[in-house]
Amino acid sequence: MHKINQRENLHTSVAHDPYDGRHHGAIHIPIYQTSLFSFDSYERFMQAHADEHQQHVYSRGNNPTVRFLEDKLAELEGAEMSKCFASGMAAISATILSNLQAGDHVVCVDQAYGPTRHFLEHYVSRFQIETTFVDGSSLEAIEAALQPNTKLLYLESPSTMLFQLQDLAACAKLARSRGIVTAIDGTWATPVFQRPLELGVDLVIHSITKYISGQSDSVGGVVSGSKELVGRIASGEYMLLGGIMSAHTAAQVERCLRTLPLRLERHERSGLKVAEHLCRQPYVLRVNHPGLPSHPQYELAKRQMDGTSGLFSFESAESPETMRAWSDRLRYFKIGVSWGGFESLITANPVPTGYGAPGARSLVRLHVGLESADDLIRDLDEAWEQTAAEAAAERSEQ
Ligand SMILES: Cc1ncc(COP(=O)(O)O)c(C=O)c1O
Numbered sequence: 518m519h520k521i522n523q524r525e526n527l528h529t530s531v532a533h534d535p536y537d538g539r540h541h542g543a544i545h546i547p548i549y550q551t552s553l554f555s556f557d558s559y560e561r562f563m564q565a566h567a568d569e570h571q572q573h574v575y576s577r578g579n580n581p582t583v584r585f586l587e588d589k590l591a592e593l594e595g596a597e598m599s600k601c602f603a604s605g606m607a608a609i610s611a612t613i614l615s616n617l618q619a620g621d622h623v624v625c626v627d628q629a630y631g632p633t634r635h636f637l638e639h640y641v642s643r644f645q646i647e648t649t650f651v652d653g654s655s656l657e658a659i660e661a662a663l664q665p666n667t668k669l670l671y672l673e674s675p676s677t678m679l680f681q682l683q684d685l686a687a688c689a690k691l692a693r694s695r696g697i698v699t700a701i702d703g704t705w706a707t708p709v710f711q712r713p714l715e716l717g718v719d720l721v722i723h724s725i726t727k728y729i730s731g732q733s734d735s736v737g738g739v740v741s742g743s744k745e746l747v748g749r750i751a752s753g754e755y756m757l758l759g760g761i762m763s764a765h766t767a768a769q770v771e772r773c774l775r776t777l778p779l780r781l782e783r784h785e786r787s788g789l790k791v792a793e794h795l796c797r798q799p800y801v802l803r804v805n806h807p808g809l810p811s812h813p814q815y816e817l818a819k820r821q822m823d824g825t826s827g828l829f830s831f832e833s834a835e836s837p838e839t840m841r842a843w844s845d846r847l848r849y850f851k852i853g854v855s856w857g858g859f860e861s862l863i864t865a866n867p868v869p870t871g872y873g874a875p876g877a878r879s880l881v882r883l884h885v886g887l888e889s890a891d892d893l894i895r896d897l898d899e900a901w902e903q904t905a906a907e908a909a910a911e912r913s914e915q
Pocket residue numbers: 604605606607630677702704705723724725726736737738855
């Protein structure tokens with residue numbers, strides 16, 4: 518699963534930047550805490566205004582600290598241009614809106630992030646835009662859903678509940694042959710493990726809130742792609758809807774970017790160790806992790822990703838109540854949404870209708886953080902021993 522040289526180069530990329538030597542030699546980009554930029558002549562002002570996305574006029578359009586982070590992310594992604602937003606959802610909604618008009622049709626994978634689905638189904642639909650949700654693991658299903666008015670194919674690979682993949686090169690080729698723009702939410706893999714633009718996808722979105730920030734203290738998003746497509750978002754939805762990233766957040770995220778490959782390598786190692794351990798537990802029916810040979814798309818995962826991150830799920834025949842009682846006993850896994858930070862997290866829910874292995878009742882999602890994998894495994898085992906003993910005692914009382 519590892520293309521070591523490419524992964525090694527990333528460590529150098531995140532440690533060096535195009536601004537080296539500027540800003541009095543400051544090793545970090547200064548925080549440009551300013552809403553506007555002033556000019557010493559009206560002519561200079563008019564010139565800057567005519568080229569607002571390269572020049573600095575107003576921070577809702579372009580701020581040097583934010584721009585620095587955008588250039589770093591574009592480099593990691595292999596993109597001509599990136600634009601950073603106030604959240605992942607701001608980047609997602611701007612990207613979707615930028616590529617659609619009334620009367621258009623979207624094909625979206627059915628396992629996309631809930632609010633993305635909601636946005637397409639209940640918000641964008643108000644503007645006479647229709648969406649068909651499809652099984653993203655089937656290229657045939659995607660092809661069958663395309664219509665003459667389809668303008669956007671929206672992917673999320675891997676998905677972040679059941680960890681299903683799409684064949685990105687095949688999807689991009691199909692969409693391109695019909696003049697359809699392809700966008701992907703690639704948050705799970707980050708640019709460290711997956712670079713969809715190299716596979717022909719047009720636009721890549723990340724929730725920066727997750728691994729790219731990695732400290733669970735920032736909210737942000739980014740979209741990357743060609744100057745034409747991202748430039749249109751920058752002068753359109755970015756400016757008009759105004760969901761911009763602040764200079765402070767950009768500086769905070771820039772610090773986090775320095776350790777992104779390092780953190781991801783640890784999330785990968787520990788995530789796989791915990792997942793392999795869970796495969797052997799009696800309360801686990803199936804582990805959904807694209808890095809395990811048992812995953813139905815393991816070969817595809819190896820082909821289109823350089824590694825795997827620390828978020829995965831497992832299905833259990835135990836009830837959600839039992840799995841929640843188990844979660845309550847865990848010492849290191851905190852109960853909470855989101856993921857990608859330093860901390861381990863858990864959620865336990867009923868298996869969504871129509872999904873899951875036969876007999877599965879609960880879907881437990883784990884984020885394996887930066888703690889010792891052995892400590893995490895001990896935590897899971899000890900909590901399960903207590904939960905199983907309590908369930909046995911309850912059964913004997915009945
Ligand atoms: C896969 C995925 N995409 C996008 C988002 C949205 O990101 P944000 O919360 O930064 O808006 C999330 C948030 O959980 C997510 O899990």
